[in-house]
Amino acid sequence: MKRKIAVIGSGFSGLSAASFAAKDGHEVHIFEKNHSFGGRARQFTTENGFVFDMGPSWYWMPDIFDSYFAEFGKKTSDFYELISLNPQFEMVFSDENLNLPQNFDEMKALFEALEPGAAENLEKFMQDAKYKYEVGMKDFVTKPCFSWTEFFSVKILKSALKLDLLSNFRSFVGKYFKNSKLRTLMEFPVIFLGASPENIPALYSLMNYGGYRLGTFYPMGGFYKIIEAMMSICGDVGVQFHNNSAVEKIISEKGKVKSILVNGELLEFDSVIASCDYHHTETKLLTDQEKNYTDEYWKSKTFAPSCLIFYLGISERIKIKHHTLFFENDLDLHTSEIYSDKKWPSKPLFYVCCPSQTDDSVAPEGCENMFLLMPIATGIEDSDEMRQKYFTQMIERIEKHTVTENLAQKIIYQKSFCLNDFKEDYNAYEGNAYGLANTLSQTAVLKPSLKNKKIKNLYYTGQLTVPGPGVPPSIISGKIAAHQATL
Template sequence: MHKKIAIIGSGFSGLSAAAYSSKAGNEVHVFEKHSQAGGRARQFKTENGYTFDMGPSWYWMPDIIESFFADFETTTANFFELKSLDPQFEMVFSDEKISVPKPFDDLKILFEKIEKGSGQKLEKFMKSARYKYEVGMQDFVNKPCDSWTEFMSPKIARSALKLDLLTNFRSYVSKYFSNPKLKALMEFPVIFLGASPKEIPALYSLMNYGGYVLGTHYPMGGFYQLVLAMKKVAEAQGVIFHFDSAVEKIDAENGKVSSLEINGQIEHFDAVIASSDYHYTESLLPEQYRNYDEEYWKSRTFAPSCLIYYLGFSQRIPNLQHHTLFFEYDFDEHISSIYEKKKWPEKPLFYACCPSKTDPNVAPKGHENIFLLMPIATGLKEEETYREKYFHEMIQRLEKHTGTSNLLSKIDYKRSYCAQDFYKDYNAYQGNAYGLANTLKQTAVLKPKIKNKKLKNLFYTGQLTVPGPGVPPSIISGRIVAKEVNKLKNVRYEKTV
């Protein structure tokens, strides 16, 4: 039986869920509070000619993204040009900088120069990481995670030891490398998973394979091109988008969601998929219908929030790559400030993205487009003076790295974005930027459920449920939930007299 389905939010999981749900023959409506699709991956343009991606900037795991388009008999190439970056990124330490080359053979040579014997160890590491990637991204992450029995297939059982689920990522990396810079290079990708390397399962070495071996890419026109492409795919299936449409309440009766209140108007649906913040979605329900209470959310480990600056410079800046990681200070000290001390970092690490090095259309001719991102703890007290303090420190380190001076005087566009903005724009719990951390205690079945336990036709998707944070996992999350919704029977809305 075909259904009338509402999707709350148009981030990657919402776009994915919409496309797959509509492909199955359902009538699908997407309600987005903003004036454009994308959620955290929105884009904005300035009056003086800059184009800024607001969220994701690392295009990793291109095969996973490509598989979405393949399911609709198309390819990303029909929507945007994908450029492979070489070098993939640069990591800046206190005494040197390391550029990560695109060819894997060159990466092995680089490792060997830094630590004798590590080139061969890197090959061994990536062979294992490839196995985890193939099993993890094809079998492990594609489960709705209702029960551990889903993982009792012969293939997953045979793979259990090789997946290194019970070893933490830091210990695992230390088995291969002893040089602290190589360790930092290998540990950096799990920052996207939202926890210390000491808390992340070694399974996630698959991130190293998905990034370093499969390569770092950039969609010309900005990461938002992926949003636009997925929206076009969804619309081709018949999905209807409603922008500037905030869902204010979820009504329920007889064990089912009956309607949504949208901009003060009541709309009835057979099923609802919430791609919005999980905690916020539940706040729209009467308390007795929520999966989790406040104590549950307080007990969770969240991925960081972040302080972001979107900057336009009136001149080109030399000696700067598309992606640059500033790791001059101790990695663990910054991580501790996020997860243990819950305070603003004293010696922060940060990331600079300069897409105008690859794409001349994101900045006026002769100008530079840069955004700076510093991970911070969720729930911090925030004041404008904090933003400016860290802004000036990041600019000083950018000047030192690039050999330029007086960058402040060259800024012709500046906008900051921090935890309170994530909360205001996305209803993000405690202002988190990346969802729920992928710790061992928050993996698979231990994540918040995709199904509401009391309302048979309410589902959740996105970075706070399975499979976890990141663009490819969010796309997968949408596909998983669409399949579950399609199994529903006897949920047709009928008006009671």
């Protein structure tokens, strides 16, 4: 039976959900509160010719993107050109810099130079991580997670011990590497999963495989090219888009969604998929009786970081890699101040993305496009003074690394984005940027449910539900939600 389905939010999970629901023959409408589509992956262009991706910048797990487009008879190359980055990124330490090569043999040589025997151990690590990736991304994360019985397949049960769900990531890395720089290099990918490495299941070594081994890529024109591609897919299957359309209420009757209130107008729908912030949906769009979870529930959850971001246009070219990680300070100190002490970091780590090193279209000729990101705790106070304090620190460290004098004076465009902006633009709970942490106690069935327990045709998708934070998981989440909404 053909249904009329509303999708709230146009990020990766929303576009994914809409495209799959429409592909199944349903009438689908996407409602986006902002002027531009894409959620956290929006893009903006300045008057002086800089093009900034606002959010995601790491193109990892390329097979997940390939699989999505293949579902619609397309290839990524039909929509954008992918460049394989070499080096994949540079990691800046206090005494030396490491460039992670694209080529795996060169990567092993780098590891061996830092620690005898590390090349062989990297091979073993990646073999193990590949197994987790293939089982995890193809079987584990595709479940709606309503019950543990979903995982009672012979394949998954046989894989349970090899998936290392009960051991922590730090100990797992320590089995293979002793060199502190190599351990930091291997632990880096899990920082944005929402906990320190000792609190993340070793299962997530799959991220090292999905990134380091499969490679780090860049879509020419920016990450927004993926949003445009998914919007094109949605258009092909008949999805209708509505921007500047804030959903103000979800109205139900006798345990079923009846309509939604959009900019003061009631619109009738048979089902709703909420791709917006889960907490916002529950607290602002539903009555207390219709919510899955209480405020106490959300307060008890561990969230992945928020972040302080700066979008900078630089008037000259500088010597920096496409991705550069500034890790001169202690990783454990920074993570404890994100997840435990919950305060602004005393000695922060941060990340710089400079896509103009690869893509001339994102900056005027002779200029540089730079994106600075510092992970911070959710729920802390955000102020212009605090933003400026850390901006100064980051600029000074970039100057030192690139041997650039008076970098601040060469900035011809500057915009910041932080906790208050995440709340304003995305209704993000406590200003979160990456959703819920992927800790063991917040994995699979223990995540917020994909389905509303009081309203049978209301579903949730995105980084606050299964499978979790990140672009590929969000695309998978949308597919799962669409399947449930169209059963």
